[in-house]
Amino acid sequence: MKHLLKAAAAGLVGVVAMAGAAIADPVKIGFVYLTNPGDHGWTYAHEVGRLDVEKHFGSKVETTYVENVPEGPDSTRVIRELARQGNKMIFTTSFGYMDPTLKVAKEFPDVKFVHLTGYKRSGNMSTGNIRFYEGRYVQGVVAGMMTKSNKVGYLASFPIPEVIQGINAFALGMRSVNPDATVSVIWVNSWYDPVKESDAAKVHIAEGADILAQHTDSPAMLQTAEKAGVYGFGQSSDMKAFAPKAQLFSSVNNWSPYYIAQIEAMLDGSWTTGEGPDHWPGNTWLGLSDDYLVLTPFENMPANVAAAAKAAADKVSGGYNIFSGPFKDNAGNVILSDGESYHDGNLWNDMNYYVEGVIGKIPG
Amino acid sequence: MITLSPRKTIPLQLTLLTPVVAIALTLVIGAIIFATLGYHPGEALYQFFVAPISRPDQVADLFVKACPLIIIASGLVFAYRANVWNIGAEGQMILGAMFGGWVALTFPDLSGWVMMPAMIAMGMLGGFLWAMIPAILKTRFNTNEILVSLMLTYVAALLIDWTVRGPWRDPMSFGFPLSPMYADAALITRVYLPGFGHLGGLHWGVIGALVIAVAAWFVLARTLTGFQVKVMGDAPRAGRFAGFNPSLVTIMVLGISGAAAGLAGMVEVSANMGQLQPEISFGYGFTAIIVAFLARLNPLAVIGAGLIVALAELGGDSAQIALGMPKVVTGVFKGILLFMLLAGETFNRFHVRLKMPVTAVREVSDA
């Protein structure tokens, strides 16, 4: 009998709570981070987004985050726990969380899941991504004009499509202004490893590179560049504080508009991922044109280079398709002829080569 | 100065009390460290050890987390009892997962009756072979098995990374480093009891782990093989006189522990991931070493020890969500626990006294 009363009381409280939630209770929103916000890189950018969400929605939302969540079964547990704790929308901020998110999304049909940089969607799981490669095209233009040795050193993390897109976009931009320059790639096999990134940067410099670019998350590369008197590009966040003389500019990931748009859609009931099996409307992939990618001010470069960079950025914002012909891969095969161009699907499925100007082969 | 004098017999109460005291001391020291770093100690301990199992479905999570630890530790017990220090379980796990995965990916159409046993056998083979490297190097060249098995964990991690990014990468995965998903026959399913339904995330691998622990206990306690292992560890010279071959024992215990680790790797992938990824182990191989010691190298106790350590792991997540503590704090607990257990061993075997230092040089008497 006591149990029955308890259950009834709980039920009553639950009903009242739900009614209250419909009126005033803050909506709980969860974030799952791969590293911690102190990385001043990838996760930091997400944290900035989360803080913007709090600022924008005020007391209407209550956010939580879990950091240093390894990809794999542990993340399934963490996502599930966030769902159980009452979060109504959960952002999972790394590719490796894709299948775990899908799994948990099946178990909690009333919770909305937003997975970043992946490709699977479902009825309650959408995908968001940034066209990081657009920033790299502009980086390539600047690198091509600034390099005196015609050698650029690239620090790459893992050979996944996003990284390959970045390398190729960079090379295309670079060759568009300097057909003699080359890009050399070192795979660090980690997203965040300051020691290894520093070593790789030193090796690039020793091999003659005078411009460095990275698709890894720590400022170590730029600091090494600063010490050695060469230049480089920051990644994910503005790294000028770490390398005031070396940073040419940084591609900053701006997740705030995406987060805010998703939460607003949830609050006013218009959130949708479309119809299966593809759930295409559940996919957002924007870049410079919508301020998802923001380039920090161009510094440490002569005015004509800054002007060229701005022109390139404007061109891309205005709709220029970076991956349009003609170009070849670095073995000489023609990939796209004049007039042809890639659509989004090609960028994920077909880019298993380096374009002309990049040295070596993609590992694996 | 701490002086130790051997006890003649080890009182039973002491043997049982030691792990309890060790755990208690770990909590106390942990609480002190938390307080020093600005966290509320009571809250932290609650999040660590109570919150993770405060709901019934979370208990299933506990067993699922403990599953690989129990399997690996059951095997490690054989090696450590024989004084063979297999530190490479992490790498052996990876090789087991790869070998098992090879079956699943190369023969996706096998029926369940063939697929699962084949994967189990191959998983064990993978771990076994990887452990044979330090085994053979030790028996033939007297190379230290600690360093070899450890270096091989790094090699194994790089090997699976290359394999999943290269030859075994799913052509449908848009270039992401994932193997194709395993066929249903290759997955370890959740336990379903008619009348009870699914028990949370509990899967058959957990049942297997419990069976393995019991079997390991039986072999160690009641068979000649087990006797050989124990003798070679405790009294190697006596063992040699009795005709036991030390090289054979070394190979055998490394083989057993390697096979167990390999099996754990295959189970983890089949039960929790359903496909190969660049990272399939999250330190289980090293954590299992602590489990083995917490269990005082007794396979039956490995079950309990595995659950306790798994609790601390889950607690790390919980403490993070609730208190913002960094994930690595579990390492602090695990390290302290191991220290306390090792010291506890000493208390078991010796009378421990604090004395004024006695100079070893005998004073020359005046007479």
Place this chain on the structure above:
Amino acid sequence: MLEQLLLTVLMTSVPLIFAATGELVAERSGVLNLGVEGMMLMGAVAAFATAFGTGNLWLAIIVGGLAGALTGGVFALFALGFATNQVATGLALTIFGTGLSGLVGAPLVGHAIDGLPQITIPVLSNLPFVGALLFSLDPMAYLAVALLAGVAWFLKRTRGGLVLRAVGDNHDSAHALGYSVLRVRLLAVLFGGMMAGLGGAYLPLMLTPHWAEGMTAGRGWIALALVVFASWLPWRVLVGALIFGGITIMQLAGQARGWTVPSQFLSMLPYLATIAVLVVISRNREFSLANFPSCLGRVFHAGK
């Protein structure tokens, strides 16, 4: 260019030189301390925190060494004081040190400090090639080599070194002769801890001015292997450290030049090389046993 590559190799070797020299001393006294990785990380986080908090790099070096020594002291308490199993105790130390350093360092992630300055020696620094390589390094690199030389001299030519070696070779006889085995070992372990702490400190102070969890990435284990590679002789530690530093950097340079060997296999090289070297050393029993401390890892019980 080659000069810059070699310079990077030299700098990469410094943490290994520190840590391996320290462990060598501990092992010569008969103690196998597997906790090098943990001690290095504690040294790294302590040095970084000090540099970040006070801006005083010299203080940071000292604190790094102290932190390493203290961590080594924890090992000594259990392995020497309570006569616990040295292998397990060392492992516990690694796990504990890795965890504690991560815990302490968590609020420091992402911040940067200024690195150590490089020294210039008049005339010598300006020598072509050799000038940059040998005479313009940072203070800690010179300290590492100086300490290594000191250890070599100590072991071979001083009475203290003789006692230490005696304790490592036959602790029962040493005890009978009146030497305090535990005290000698305690000092050796503390020294080893200090050196590991200094080696760890070099990473954030010089190699990359950041703190990251687990930033030693296995260097502690490689240092352990180096001691065996060097057959417990100090000058061979220097050679070994340079070789391993060289392999680490070479795999990066290989990638930059477009070598088509997959990066994972190149990354495996240091570890495979360690194994190969271990096998070669252990095969030649005379070679390796000449300086092998016979009581390595064995627990000492007075009055047995």
